[in-house]
Amino acid sequence: MYVTVHRGTHQIGGNLIEIGTDQTRLLFDAGASLPPLDGPKTENPFELEGLTYGRPAFDWVFLSHHHNDHCGLLRKLLPGIPVFAGKETKRILDVIADFTGQPRPEIGFGFRDGQSIQLDDVRVTPIGVEHSAKDAYMFLIQADGKNVLYTGDFRTSGKAISTVRELLGEGQELDLLITEGTNIRSGKKERAGEFQGEEWVKRRAAGRMRRYQGTVFVLCSSANEDRIQAISAAAAWAGRTVCEDLFQSAVRNRVDGNAQWFVASGVKKDSRAWPYFEELYQQRALVGAETLAKLPEKKVIFVRTSMLPFMARYMDARPPEEEKSPLLLYSMWQGYRQTAAVKQLLDFCEKRGIIVEDLHTSGHAGRDTVKALIDGLCPTALLPIHCEAEDREAFLSLHSNCMMLNDGQRWEVG
Numbered sequence: 513m514y515v516t517v518h519r520g521t522h523q524i525g526g527n528l529i530e531i532g533t534d535q536t537r538l539l540f541d542a543g544a545s546l547p548p549l550d551g552p553k554t555e556n557p558f559e560l561e562g563l564t565y566g567r568p569a570f571d572w573v574f575l576s577h578h579h580n581d582h583c584g585l586l587r588k589l590l591p592g593i594p595v596f597a598g599k600e601t602k603r604i605l606d607v608i609a610d611f612t613g614q615p616r617p618e619i620g621f622g623f624r625d626g627q628s629i630q631l632d633d634v635r636v637t638p639i640g641v642e643h644s645a646k647d648a649y650m651f652l653i654q655a656d657g658k659n660v661l662y663t664g665d666f667r668t669s670g671k672a673i674s675t676v677r678e679l680l681g682e683g684q685e686l687d688l689l690i691t692e693g694t695n696i697r698s699g700k701k702e703r704a705g706e707f708q709g710e711e712w713v714k715r716r717a718a719g720r721m722r723r724y725q726g727t728v729f730v731l732c733s734s735a736n737e738d739r740i741q742a743i744s745a746a747a748a749w750a751g752r753t754v755c756e757d758l759f760q761s762a763v764r765n766r767v768d769g770n771a772q773w774f775v776a777s778g779v780k781k782d783s784r785a786w787p788y789f790e791e792l793y794q795q796r797a798l799v800g801a802e803t804l805a806k807l808p809e810k811k812v813i814f815v816r817t818s819m820l821p822f823m824a825r826y827m828d829a830r831p832p833e834e835e836k837s838p839l840l841l842y843s844m845w846q847g848y849r850q851t852a853a854v855k856q857l858l859d860f861c862e863k864r865g866i867i868v869e870d871l872h873t874s875g876h877a878g879r880d881t882v883k884a885l886i887d888g889l890c891p892t893a894l895l896p897i898h899c900e901a902e903d904r905e906a907f908l909s910l911h912s913n914c915m916m917l918n919d920g921q922r923w924e925v926g
């Protein structure tokens with residue numbers, strides 16, 4: 513068995529990891545590079561013969577989760593290469609495509625947590641993990657008597673350690689661990705709240721919701737289900753009504769139905785987002801900004817940067833007795849503050865007297881958790897990926913056989 517990281521040894525995101533044997537070529541993740549934070553989005557230049565041009569040479573592609581830096585190159589894959597993903601990942605990518613008017617990605621096969629898939633001489637087992645995306649997985653890849661674990665993105669390690677040990681059984685060892693290291697640098701763990709988990713977010717959010725009397729806006733990703741549930745639970749504790757917009761409701765599939773009001777947006781009848789709109793419209797659960805502003809109950813409203821016009825209309829329509837200080841909980845990575853869209857939203861908050869408070873915890877493991885995964889699995893070799901180029905050295909002290917491969921370099925396992 514061999515491994516070639518086509519991209520990801522010197523950067524966070526844009527993962528493309530080939531693992532194969534003499535007979536079979538698999539690709540794990542087809543990620544786009546994260547765009548520069550404060551610049552125009554540029555077209556991704558990545559090309560690979562047999563994957564994006566020429567005759568298809570890959571047998572299967574597996575996606576670890578729906579984040580763009582792990583699946584953003586899906587549309588560039590040659591037709592005819594079958595793609596596997598979690599069932600929810602496929603559904604969420606379809607919803608995003610429907611709302612953005614893009615073609616739905618071709619994902620032909622869904623897998624389940626812990627269900628092994630035998631593909632010729634390679635066996636792949638997806639292992640569900642906690643991350644800031646719903647339906648995220650690690651993969652155990654077994655062939656030629658060798659065992660490789662690719663972590664994808666993850667936040668906690670306990671379940672992965674016990675599952676991999678169980679799958680390997682007595683007397684077998686993990687030959688290679690390919691792990692992400694977004695937060696591997698030691699200093700990163702010191703920032704307050706960074707690795708506290710969603711329970712911490714829930715308690716802190718409830719405190720803020722009780723202390724402030726006005727509307728609480730929450731700026732977070734519509735696909736960070738754990739975060740949305742933590743904030744919604746806090747709202748219930750604080751006696752507040754949860755409101756989300758149509759897109760967030762569609763991404764979440766309204767699974768737990770904790771939102772009581774859904775913000776309407778202009779959806780055209782001939783668009784693919786119309787069926788999502790129609791369902792809520794029939795249930796009379798949709799409201800516009802003005803109506804929502806006049807409802808007497810205390811609210812928690814999930815927003816995204818694209819909802820700035822909604823926020824402006826909402827603030828304008830608030831009745832005079834509602835002139836208590838509103839709050840925006842900033843519940844995303846701090847780096848996004850450098851983007852033009854977030855800057856614009858924060859400027860708006862400043863102008864309109866909306867207090868902004870940070871409330872976030874990382875979706876990626878801290879250094880201690882990565883170390884716990886390495887110590888718990890005792891792999892023969894370690895291959896760090898998905899970390900800042902200058903942070904790679906931070907892995908060296910965690911394993912005596914830490915391989916510093918470059919993008920495109922092939923390595924035989926064992």
Ligand SMILES: [Zn+2]
Pocket residue numbers: 577579582643645665
């Ligand atoms: Zn991710």
